[in-house]
Amino acid sequence: MGRDRRPVRRLPAKQLLGLAGIVGFLGTWELIPRLGIINERFLPPASEVILALLRDFGLTAFWIAVGETMMAWFLGLVIAVTLAVLLGFVIGSSDFLRKATNSTVEFLRPIPSVALIPLAVLLFGVKIESSLMLITYAAFWQVLIQVLYGVADVDMVANNTAKTYGLGRMARIRYVVFPTALPYLMTGVRLAATVALVLAITAELVIGSPGLGREIALAQSGGAISGMYALVLATGLIGVLINVLMRFIEKKTLSWHSSVRSEVIV
């Protein structure tokens, strides 16, 4: 903590270095195909890919694909978070339920969501429902586990005090349990947001449900190589944007909480 206090003057230097890193990376990428280390047919130079990306920005088809991906991401995330919060609070507030469900949760959680791809295809075909099924399954566990930990973290003194003051069950959940669990919940949601994007793109790539992933697969099989790299860059940009957005939301919702320091990993 103490060490990072002084950067008021050093900050620009750090950002400049970071910028230099990006420029250096793009420069290396530009040179590798230009010098013929890797054939230009397989790895087009950076400038070409960035041009293709800029061209994409002007195309409606690109934005439609982005919209489809984001739609699947958002819906899947909302479904997963809602389910996980409801179940998490119910299971978490009962000692019996927590013990009884523990083995099942620990068994189901590590099952990779991509294992459900064949099932999703059978049930829904190449539609958004397939993506939603995978996204929801993957994101659900991230949030559920965090909510369970959060609910378990409730301070008994605070809870008993609330009881003594005559707060009912719902009121206690609202004013004692929920604020305690919120930081955990937000960490879960942030992790789930990343996982949901990965699964959304995966479903589109492998199953062929509409969105950026499918466009990438199409570009690859159609030989539109710089187009494919441009789309890959676009997914990276979306990933960065989602990270920034989730951090922002986390900071806003937890501005009252001391954990907005650096307690969370990732």
Add this chain to the structure above:
Amino acid sequence: MNALKTLGYILALPVLLVLIWWASTLGAVNFFVPTPAALVGTFGEVWFGPRFFSDVLPSVGRLLIGVVAAIIIGVVGGVLIGSIKWLRALLEPTLEFFRAIPPPVLVPVLILLMGITDSMKVAVIISGCVWPVLLNTIEGVRAVDGVLSDSAHTYGIDGWARVRYLVLPSASPQIMAGVRQSLSLGLILMVISEMFASSSGLGFTIVQFQRSFAIPEMWSGIVVLGLLGVAMSFIFQWAERNILRWYHGQKEVENAA
């Protein structure tokens, strides 16, 4: 008596779920969902045979190689980048961007660069798994306690000894959190690389079953993937307990990621 109670807690719900499943498939013949008995039968038939050696073992082998390589690259790179301040400032934004790219999109890219080969599949796994380990190691190395670091310096502990006895131990909780993330990611990437382009392996076989509407076989494949995931998570928990034995107050929460 107490052990019995614990066992009851562990088994009650799974048994109940299987019973519900069994009861619901008993009367009507559902095309999509096989009965538990049929699934168990198919499972033995499909996976305990030549397929075990032609599909399961190679997949698991690629997964192991990929994950181990990713962990080594991630830790070595992370220690290096984490210890050198200007290097960290130089590389951090670029690395963050790479981490933000959903790893599955690298499958088509690597197919293009390397063709449909075994090394392509390993490369896919490495390229996805390396980021959580790398970035968490950097964070962990950076957070080494200042007092400890200064003491080590005063005692003349430098170079390899410093890494071995100061940096790695204090970064290890963070590193393990990264490893846990990359394990589940590795399994996902293994399956995707095989589903997308391959002629063998678990992912390929399962998609094959699905396309030929061999439903019980497909389900048995899903079960195999599930068991793999569960086995990996148990091995990881065991390893983590041993590696982080010294780390008191270790909270499960920190690694739930």
